Amino acid sequence: MSVDILLSFAFHRTTDLGAVRAALGPDQRLMIDSGGFTAFSKGKEIRLSDYIAFLRHWEGAWDYAMSLDVIGNPQATAANLHSLERAGIAVLPIYTATAHPRELSALAKTHPYVAYGGLVGVPRSLQIPATQRVVALAQEHGCKVHALGQTGIEMFDATGVHSGDSSAVSNAARYFQLPIFVPQRRRMEPLMFGQPSLWTTQAVLLKAYGLSAPECISGDAVRSKEGRAAVYYAGCLSVATMAAALRNGANEPRVYSALTASEVVDGACRAAIDWRANNVHHSLLRLKSGRTTKGKP
Numbered sequence: 001m002s003v004d005i006l007l008s009f010a011f012h013r014t015t016d017l018g019a020v021r022a023a024l025g026p027d028q029r030l031m032i033d034s035g036g037f038t039a040f041s042k043g044k045e046i047r048l049s050d051y052i053a054f055l056r057h058w059e060g061a062w063d064y065a066m067s068l069d070v071i072g073n074p075q076a077t078a079a080n081l082h083s084l085e086r087a088g089i090a091v092l093p094i095y096t097a098t099a100h101p102r103e104l105s106a107l108a109k110t111h112p113y114v115a116y117g118g119l120v121g122v123p124r125s126l127q128i129p130a131t132q133r134v135v136a137l138a139q140e141h142g143c144k145v146h147a148l149g150q151t152g153i154e155m156f157d158a159t160g161v162h163s164g165d166s167s168a169v170s171n172a173a174r175y176f177q178l179p180i181f182v183p184q185r186r187r188m189e190p191l192m193f194g195q196p197s198l199w200t201t202q203a204v205l206l207k208a209y210g211l212s213a214p215e216c217i218s219g220d221a222v223r224s225k226e227g228r229a230a231v232y233y234a235g236c237l238s239v240a241t242m243a244a245a246l247r248n249g250a251n252e253p254r255v256y257s258a259l260t261a262s263e264v265v266d267g268a269c270r271a272a273i274d275w276r277a278n279n280v281h282h283s284l285l286r287l288k289s290g291r292t293t294k295g296k297p
Helices: 017-023 036-041 048-057 074-086 101-110 124-139 153-159 203-208 213-218 225-247 262-278 280-286
Strands: 004-008 030-033 094-096 113-117 144-147 163-166 177-182 187-192 254-259
Touching: 004 017, 004 225, 004 262, 017 030, 017 262, 030 163, 048 074, 094 101, 101 113, 101 124, 113 124, 124 144, 124 153, 153 225, 177 203, 177 225, 203 213, 203 280, 225 254, 225 262, 225 280, 254 262, 262 280
Parallel strands: 004 030, 004 254, 094 113, 113 144, 144 163, 163 254
Antiparallel strands: 177 187
16 A cells, blocks of 8 residues: 655656655655656756656666657657667656557557556546557557556546556645545545535544644635645545555555645655554545534534
8 A cells, every 4th residue: 555656857856856765665656757748838848868867866766757758749759768768767658649559559569567648638538438448458468557647536447557647636725625535435525625615524534634624614724834735645645545445455556646846745755654654544444424513623
């Protein structure tokens, strides 16, 4: 059971990955994303040489790393993959939803693990069948699939992806809400800061996630650095609890929390330490729904 973390080179080129690794237990994973899409969306460039130097410097701290994709340029993306592998760095190649299936077959024949992207913003009714096809084709060659930007019970249940990631925890303060996994309902439900929201029915569960009812209802939980740290901690525990429910004692699927700012990383590291030291997942998965008196969570 684990808190799995995804860090983007675009955000974390100065982050101490050694400290993150120290917080993670032997069964907790650290994945590195190049940040190619983030750089593209902001009109910036990531130099391949810088990314190679970063991965080499922190080799041993990360478990998996992705290739550096160049949005809209499959030739440059392929060249980057070749350069990374020639440098002796094993990475996940990236297959996008707009590419031909023969490209996936070629990658799956020569790689044990492939990242699948290009589905963020696409309706779930289209995401799931597309991912099912990708997973089925990859599995023909014994290859696992990581779904970029994709999590959720329905995605994992329906497709058989080995792993996925989501930045929802990192965006809690921005969108004033945090997805919380409710074990007895086996689904994520939104905790809306500034509103009673789940506090009226899930006070016991949210307390177990380390959240303060008054601060969440008032919205103060995301207005201070200390409050946000607790929110990020709770969010990573929530994702890990969902992953534990999905895995049911097995080693997959893995669900990664994609982290942006340093205070999000701090919350995630604390969640990882508590997860392995205190077995918090056992108590979270056993929790029943806790009801409270209105106005007194």
